[in-house]
Amino acid sequence: MKENLTPNSTLLKNTPVKPEYFLDGFIKVTGPVKIDKPGNYRISRDILQNGKIFPLFINCSDVTLDGSGHTISGVILGEARPRFQTGLFIHNRNRIISNITIKNLQFRDLDTGMLIGLSRDILVENCSFIGNFIGLSNYQSKNITIQGSLLTGNDAGIVELRAVNSKLQGNILN
Numbered sequence: 796m797k798e799n800l801t802p803n804s805t806l807l808k809n810t811p812v813k814p815e816y817f818l819d820g821f822i823k824v825t826g827p828v829k830i831d832k833p834g835n836y837r838i839s840r841d842i843l844q845n846g847k848i849f850p851l852f853i854n855c856s857d858v859t860l861d862g863s864g865h866t867i868s869g870v871i872l873g874e875a876r877p878r879f880q881t882g883l884f885i886h887n888r889n890r891i892i893s894n895i896t897i898k899n900l901q902f903r904d905l906d907t908g909m910l911i912g913l914s915r916d917i918l919v920e921n922c923s924f925i926g927n928f929i930g931l932s933n934y935q936s937k938n939i940t941i942q943g944s945l946l947t948g949n950d951a952g953i954v955e956l957r958a959v960n961s962k963l964q965g966n967i968l969n
Contacts, residue, residue, distance in 0.1 A: 821861065824851075833857035838900065841866045848880055853895060854887040862900025862922070869905035869927075879906050882927075886912040896920065902927060908949070911936050918942070924949055933958045941966060 815823040821837040827850040830836060836858065842850050843866065850867050853860065860883075867882035882902040885895060893916040901923040902908030908924040908931055911917055915937040923945040924930030930949040933939050934956040942964040946952040952968045955961060 824860075827851065829854065830858055830860070831855050835859045835861075837861045838863055838865045841868070843868045849884040851883040853883070853885045854892065856892045857894045859896045859898075860900070861898055864899050864901070866901040866903055867905070867908075868903040881905060881907040881910045883909045884912075885910070885914050885917065888913075891915055893917075897922060901925065902930070907932050910934075911939060914939075919944060923947075924952070929954050932956075933961060936961075940964065 815825075817823055817837055821835045824836050824838045825840060826842055827847045829852045831854050833855055834857075838861070851860070869880045869882070882905045883897065883900075885892070885897075892914050895914065895916070896918045897909070898918075898920040899922070903925050905927045907929040908927045909919065909922075911931070911933045913935050917936065917939045919931065919939070919941045921943045922941075924947075925945070926948040928950045930946040930952045931941065932954045935958065937959040939958065939960075940962045941953070942962075944966045946966065946968045953963075
């Protein structure tokens with residue numbers, strides 16, 4: 796492309812990138828992302844040691860995120876890393892968000908695997924939280940269900956602060 800440019804050529808900057816889709820209509824997630832539009836999302840590869848404070852951030856309602864068995868991992872201890880690195884943050888400071896499903900995702904070597912705040916009607920299904928400081932943290936949220944998940948090797952498996960109506964079903968915690 797450089798060969799075709801002239802001194803009068805204009806390069807388009809900040810051109811919106813159209814999302815890629817799987818054949819079944821899910822939006823493809825290939826790396827760190829802020830999900831701010833309702834929809835069905837699927838992770839297509841591991842997101843490893845990327846140095847972001849929140850590799851995945853959901854701040855809107857009506858989202859399904861299928862991890863497809865992939866891993867979100869933090870920076871290994873001893874390496875330069877952001878403070879309070881959280882694999883997935885579900886929160887919106889301006890309004891309560893709801894109707895979110897997170898499934899088939901693994902969180903490893905993070906300060907907090909998943910942090911849910913000021914939200915309601917959240918389902919966490921078939922996820923693994925392994926070797927984090929806190930596996931899953933839930934603050935001021937309502938109707939959070941964690942089912943069929945594995946929480947192991949974390950300093951604290953689940954931490955809740957002023958949460959209402961949380962449910963644990965068929966999980967392994969150790």
